[in-house]
Structure formats: structure tokens, C-alpha cells
Amino acid sequence: MSAVLSRLAAIIVTVGLLFTSQVFGAAVHAAAAEPGYLMVHFTGDSATGQTLYLAHSTDGLHWSDLNGGAPVLRSTVGTRGVRDPALVRSPDGSRYWIIATDLCVRCGSTYEKGSPHLVVWESTDLVSWSQPRLLNVAGAIPDGRNAWAPEAIWNPGTHDYVLYWATNATLNGVLKYRIYYARTSDFRTITTPRVYIDPPGTTPVVDTQMTEVPPGAGTYRYVRVSGDGRNTVEGSNSILGTWTDLGNLSSLGLTGNVVEGPVWMKFRDRDEWALYIDHLSRNGVREYRPILTGNPFDVGGYRLQAPENYDMGGTAKRHGAIMTLTAAEESRVLARWPDTPAKRLQSYNFPDRYVRHANADVRIDPDVSPADDAQFRPRPGLAGSGTVSFESVNYPGYFLRHSAYGFQLAHVDGTGQFAADATFRQVAGLADPSWSSFQSYNHPDRYIRHYAYQLRLDPITTATGRSDATFRVTS
Template identity: 40%
Template sequence: MTPRPLPSRRLFLGMAAATPLALTLGTGTAQAATSAYVMCYFTESTSLGEGTDYGLHLAVSQDSLNWMPLNQNNPLVTPTEGDLGLRDPFILRKQDGTFVVIATDLKGTDWTYVSQYIHVWYSTDLRTFTGYHRLKLHDMNTHAWAPEAFWDAGRGQYAVIYSAVNDSGHNVIMVNYTSDFLTASAPQVFFDPGYDVIDGDMAVGVNGYNYLYFKKDQTLVGARSTSLDPGSFTEFTTGVAHGGTEAPTLVKSATSSTTWYLWGDTYTPNGVFYAWQSGDLASGSWAALDQKTYTQPLNSKHCGITTISSSEYANLVAKWGTPTWNRLKSYNYPARYVRHSNFVGRIDEYPIDPPSDSQWTLVPGLADSSGVSFQSVNYPTRYLRHYDYQLQLDVNDGTSTFAADATFYRTAGLADASWASFRSYNYPTRYIRHSDFVLRIDPISSTTDQQDATFRVGY
């Protein structure tokens, strides 16, 4: 087997189009109207140093596009068997309304490590995780990468699909069936189009079709079938990609009966997520979303996304808390974030290594508590302040001049009122803006100036 750069992630949303706001779980069990989402992932930084962790991470969102990490972007639980780490986690809401979490048994990027097992946890609410064990899927001398599960109503069992190399000599999508995620049937080939495919992601029961998205030749491609039988899926789309892309994740909008999103991940450490939108899943046509509209969790890799109720969202935030830090995204360069480099304030393209260079604690203004000051997360004695109108990261010397230079008033975004702009405390005609990607304070007059001075405060 020729190892590929990274194993990847997908998602199942068992949501019939006829009931776009409710997830049917089975007789007598129905989840309340879905109005929020939870994402599971692991983290990797470019250098595989700070910001890298192969445990289970969660983030939440109310629009499925902009995400807030839970537990300060630290893992909620970490495997204690196998390779002692996970990749490609996936959350399924079971027929009884509780959750099961499954993941690849692999820590890091040693593609020579072979495990026929996947990690498994149970959870009633994603606040506690119980019953940890590994589930063996096959006896072949190959991996069991990127597992996903869905309910096969015709069989009355859950299907677990994953990427493996079988007798064909290339990666195919395999399937095992289980009732309890403790034992599983013998493996079968679920999808083998005759070429290498990985990262199967399912959308079940959408207007009479079942959809399988997967990675083919560094692009995301869809197949479909009117049944869930192994071997029944036929490719029907051309590939979409942004560079080399893997980990397709289909997400049904909770507020629209027709809108779907497709997430993909570049297969590099600290991969970049890209998203596409479709108004008709059956068309197989996807339009790239502007990066202004979505933000992935910091250092997130190979995600799975599951719908949850508003009360489940609130309970997760209550349990795990909101981040104590923020990131600031540029409005007109949305691939770039505010960071310090050699103690100079600037905007650079994500991923940023170390990631803490782009994390800020927004504290009450040093000169006026109704304003805001930007405290560095990794240099907590230093703040962004202007000097000769350029922003730099300096140690707070306790003077009134420093406090004034480091204080700004947050206003509605000059280019978009739903974003933010920051007016200088002691030069009130000037705003923080970027110029040649370096941050400074300037008077704002033109449309370009307004865009340069507008940022999204998120995570």
C-alpha cells in the first residue's frame, strides 16, 4: 500500500428532506427541532508542535458555518488503548437519542501503523463519555481509517463504513453492521469504483436517494443510490476541490429545506477547511462559499458535524465554557488573521504557527474600561499598541501613554455592521487597519479603507 498524506473525515446527517427541521430517530424517539450543530475533530499545527492534540475536540455553532471551540479547544477525552490517539472522529445520534463517537485508531502521522480497530465511546449528552473500548472491524493487514456510521432501517442495524485496502489493491469503502458497537459483522466492500477512494460520507434518505461523498484524486466526488446496499452506489458528480482536498462533510441547513453545505479539508498538517453550497443535492452542483462566511475551529482537522437542539447547545456551552481568547479575521482578506510576528502587528494567512500568535485576550481598555485592549495570549505582559501609527506588541510599562496607545473603542464594522472596527482612544479620527498586511491606525475615507479596517471577532 502506498500511504497517502493524511487519513480524513466525513459526516452523516440522517435527515429526510421532508422533515428538514427534525431528525427522526425511530419509533417513539424524535429529537427536538434542530437549531444548532456540534463539530468533532482533532487538532494539528503546521509544525506538529503547539496546537497539536490527538484527542476528541468539540466545537458548537448556530449556523454550521462559524464555530466556537469548547473546553478552550482542549480535548474532552483521549483514547487509552491502541495507538493512544485518534484521528477522524465522528458523532452519530443513535436510535434511542443518545450518541456514539467513533474514530480512527491512530496518533500522529505514522502511516505504517496498522490497526483493524476503531475507538468507540457512548454519551447521553456529549458532556460525559462512557463505555470506552475499541471495536475490531476486520482481520486484513490494512487500516480502518475514517469511520462513519449510519442507521440502515432496512437491516435494522447500524452500518459502519471506513477506508481500507482489500484484495483490489487500492483503498475502497468497507462496511460492517452492528447493533451495539460492541461486536460487528464480517466486513464487506461497500463502494469500489475501481480506483482509490477514501473518506466516505453519507446523507441518507434525501428525496428517495442516499448520497455518498468521497475523496477521488484529491477532489470531492459524489455517488448515489436508491438503496443502502453495498455495491449499489454510482458516481454522478464531477469533483470539487481547493487544491488537494479530502474529508468531505455534508451538512444540511437547519433553516432551509433545500440548502446543503459541503466541507473539505486540505491534507496538510493544520489543514485549511473550505466550504461549498448547493440548493439541490440531486444536482451534484456546488458553488464555493466566500471565506468571509465561515470560520473553522483553530487547528481543527478532519471534522464530523452533527445537528443538535438549542438546549443541547446551551448545555454544552454551560459544561465546557466559552474560549477566554479570540481571533480576528480580516474582512477583505478572510484567509488572514490578526497576529504578531517579531512583535509587529499584522494579518497573515491561516494556518499560523505557533497558533497562539493569533490568539488575543480582549480585556477592558487600559485607559478606559469601556474600550478594549488586545492582550497577547502567549506574551501576556504585552499588548498591541500603536507607535508612530504602526501597531506593535509591547510590554505594558504602566504609563498613561502606553495605556492610551493600547486602548481602542469597538464599533460596528465600517464595511459590514455585523463585523467590528476599532477606533483609537487617543487618536479618535484613526482606526486599526491593515496596509500591505501590516497593522496601523489611519484616518478612514475610501471603501478600501473601510474594508481594511473591518474584522470579525471570533474563535
């Protein structure tokens, strides 16, 4: 077993999945001496591919999918598809944002005319995320036709963030993609967008990603790479100041649309950087591939890595972001998204029916379509040890909860009330001890049961009630 898999196995044992006595989100100590790295990404143009995924690495080169390779965030706003996520941590580590392109290719959106919005999630702990919201960044740009590939970086000179992205717009009679920027302190309101990068003539630029270099590590304070056909590398001592052309990736054979979505990563344990590129390989597969360098300002020293030197894991890793984790962040992330198999809850007295969600309502149905509506990941209970909560597979972050003794699929809101309403004790089946029943955490005299095929939380006093309140946890 690889070191990465061994580490994840240790975490899973610690949190005690499938049903355990551990509290959801409890601190778990990382097995390695140093914390690792977190990647957020999308996978491709399919409906499920245009959601957000997470991967973890202990060394920055070998990656393991979190959450069993299933999505961890799904957009329910705008086009309902997201791509090109950026992951931003506030300077004091108290807040995080994920910012992504609002684009759902092959499900209503087109590359030519898209959304002027970005999709934003917010968190205070890197694991409990707000519901997505839209941020209109291109609406104020004359002829602005879309907003793609957002990134953001903290600007110490102005004590706010520089948010930058690509928009296809007409300027000075030329329609093309340029990089625009605006300033923001909260990713809710922005200053008036301005042109940031505009190559000469009709040359477009789409993807730009920059990183700050530690003092004394090179000629400049910042380095950026832009998808302008040559993948130009530039250096500067000011985010909004003058940038110097340092070369491009053409010597590595990376020109045109062969590469997109560059993202920088500094190795924790040495003076070396990885530049991950969304690379179109010879067999037509597009996925991240790392370039290593000891000096990001010396383009001639960039080394494109051979496949045997890295492992991107089971899912395709497309244009995303990488964060170096603290020990506390890593513990929370690995505890929150272990490889928990998806399960169904089968009715005891209507064995052809399974618990499913439909438009936020919860009931038992036969022949559930789409099948994912009847699949849940049993998580350690949100409110107490030795309990369980049920998270939707196709709406990650949404849990089964009772409200006024009825049931709904609802987005976790971080409150104690929600946690209690979404937490249950798994006990021997009231109608058959080889099956299971689920006792409410905050109303222990009541159990999950179906009535007229709707899920309810009721006291159980009759044989019919005992049958209605009995389920099998099955694959």
C-alpha cells in the same frame, strides 16, 4: 461582540463559572430562537492535535471553539491517538457514539502499517462519555493493514447501523485502500466485513461520508462523497444498494489529496446543504472549508465558499463530523464545555509545589513536568450547587476525587458516589483567609490537605494541618 460570542457569554454567566451556585450540567436555555450545530474534530499530527475537540455554530458557517479550544476527549487505548471522528445519534436520541481512527502519527504509528481497530466512546446525553474502547474491524480482512476514517449511518431497512471505513488490503492481487462495511447494533460487535466501495484498477478510495436527504428533496434518498482522487459524488435510494455516479469535485479544483474528510450538514432553517471538506489551501494549511448547494444531487451547482463567508474559529478543524442539535442537547453541551481557564493549586506552606496528578495518583510537586499534569479546570460541582469539581486539562473527563480518604485522578462514571467524592466547597483558607481551602462535600468535617506531599482528605485540628489544607487558585 459577535452573536456567537455573545451567546456563549450568556451561557457562561448562566452556569456561573468560575465558582458558582449552579449545578454542573444544569439546563441552560439557548439564546437564539433555534438550536445550532456541533462539530467534533481533530486538529493535526501533533500529540495534542490527535485528540478530540468540539466547536459550536449558531448558523452552520461561523464556528466557536468549546472548552477554550482545548481537547474534550483523549484516547487512553490502542495507539493513544485519534483522528477522523464520526458522531452518531441513535434514531430515538437516547444514545450517542463517537467512532474514530486509532492512529497516532509521529508518536509510534505509521500511515503504512497501523491499527486494525477503531476507537469508540458512548454516551446517553452527549456530554458524559464512557472511557474509550477498541473495536477490531479490520482484523478479519485478509491482509488488512489498518482501519481509517470510520462513519456510520442508521439503516431503516435492517434496523441497525452500517459502519464503514477504509482499509489498505490486497484483494485480487491489488494492494490499495477500499471502503469496507459491516453491520452493528451497538458498536461492540460487528458482522463480517465486506467490500463496500472498490474503484476500478489500482484507484484507491479512503474517505467516504454519506447523509440521508429528506423525502421530496431530490432524486435519491442518500448522497455520498468519496475520496477517490476525483472526490466522486453519488446518489442512491438504498445504503447498501446500487449507487449512481453524479459527478465529482474536480470542477472546483478539488482533486487528489487536496481534499479529504468530507462531511455533510443540512441547514436547519432552509433547503440548503453544506459539504465541509478538509481542504489543503495554497499556504499549506489544512482545515475545513464549506461548499454550499441547494441540491446535493446537482454537482454543477456546488459553490465553494470564499473565506469571508465563513469562520472556522481559533483551532484547525480537521476531518470530523457535524450534528444538528436539539435545544436540550445544545443546553447540555454549552453548559458542559464553556471557556473555563485552566488553573493550578499552589501549596500554602510549600509555595514551590503545586497539586498534580501522576499515574492517577495526586500529590504536590515542584517543577511539574509535563506542566499540564498540574493544570485543572474548575467546574461547577458535580454533586451540588455552590461547589466545585476539578477536571484535568490533559485528561478531560477525569476529575480529582477522594477514595478511602486518599486522592486519585479518575474518569467520571456517572454515579452519585463519584459526583459526591469529586465535589468540594471552596472556603476561606484555614491558614490564611486570602487563600482557599476545600471542604469535602460528602465528608464536611474533612478538607483536602497534603501529607508527606500526598493529597489526603482529613479532619483539620492543628496549625500544621491548617497550613497543609490551604491553597491558592492561580493561573
